[in-house]
Amino acid sequence: MAFIELIGCPASGKSTIYKELKSKYYDDPLWEFSKDIGGSKRKGVLDLIKNKLKLTKVNKGISIGKSMMISAEKYAHQHEELMENIWDLINNSIYDYRGIHQGIRISNSIYGSIVRHSFLSEKHLNQKIIIDEGILHRLTNLYDKKNEKKIIKILRELNYPNAIIMCSSPVQIIFERAKARSSVMYSYKTNDLHILNETKRKVTGAEFIYNYYKNKNIPVFQIDTSSNSVKVSSHKVLDFIDTLNV
Numbered sequence: 049m050a051f052i053e054l055i056g057c058p059a060s061g062k063s064t065i066y067k068e069l070k071s072k073y074y075d076d077p078l079w080e081f082s083k084d085i086g087g088s089k090r091k092g093v094l095d096l097i098k099n100k101l102k103l104t105k106v107n108k109g110i111s112i113g114k115s116m117m118i119s120a121e122k123y124a125h126q127h128e129e130l131m132e133n134i135w136d137l138i139n140n141s142i143y144d145y146r147g148i149h150q151g152i153r154i155s156n157s158i159y160g161s162i163v164r165h166s167f168l169s170e171k172h173l174n175q176k177i178i179i180d181e182g183i184l185h186r187l188t189n190l191y192d193k194k195n196e197k198k199i200i201k202i203l204r205e206l207n208y209p210n211a212i213i214m215c216s217s218p219v220q221i222i223f224e225r226a227k228a229r230s231s232v233m234y235s236y237k238t239n240d241l242h243i244l245n246e247t248k249r250k251v252t253g254a255e256f257i258y259n260y261y262k263n264k265n266i267p268v269f270q271i272d273t274s275s276n277s278v279k280v281s282s283h284k285v286l287d288f289i290d291t292l293n294v
Contacts, residue, residue, distance in 0.1 A: 059225035061273030123166035191253025
């Protein structure tokens with residue numbers, strides 16, 4: 049099994065790449081797409097859960113199988129220090145400008161990522177697990193220079209991913225994309241200066257995490273989504289994935 053996480057600042061194009069890969073390999077038994085575990089129409093694993101277990105509604109209607117929640121709680125108990133460090137990072141970040149409601153949303157998002165990862169890990173599937181908006185994405189959003197040591201503590205305790213793909217673009221291009229999507233990306237009133245500063249902070253966060261894994265000799269790949277079409281970007285990503293051992 050290979051966990052391959054897409055990272056990058058919001059509006060960097062990572063979800064576009066994810067959707068392109070998903071459209072090509074959705075029904076391939078050698079691939080799994082982590083966003084689908086816990087809420088959409090994924091065939092196979094999720095269908096099994098739906099047929100065998102009662103589903104519990106969690107956070108805006110996302111359905112999570114009971115066995116998946118058990119897997120997540122088991123993982124949390126086995127990695128108590130990791131959990132404490134994650135909550136410490138969240139608590140240290142949310143009061144800056146995000147507010148407590150953002151902290152709850154981030155906590156739920158990280159929990160969802162842990163649910164998906166722990167459940168798939170227990171299955172020992174011989175698959176390539178493509179992760180979009182996983183834990184590393186949440187850490188990118190929480191990045192701040194003063195939080196680097198806290199983030200490193202978390203990264204040291206994570207036993208995945210097996211590879212990193214960072215989607216990037218020049219800051220100005222990401223900024224323009226973020227402005228166009230500001231009503232979706234931000235749940236609070238904002239302005240151009242704030243969006244630009246947030247873009248710079250998150251770009252730096254993605255680069256920080258990318259370089260951490262690169263220095264640890266974890267396979268990494270960077271793709272500029274502004275200078276490559278979606279099709280070309282996806283082919284380059286696939287070429288990289290093909291070099292990995294599952």
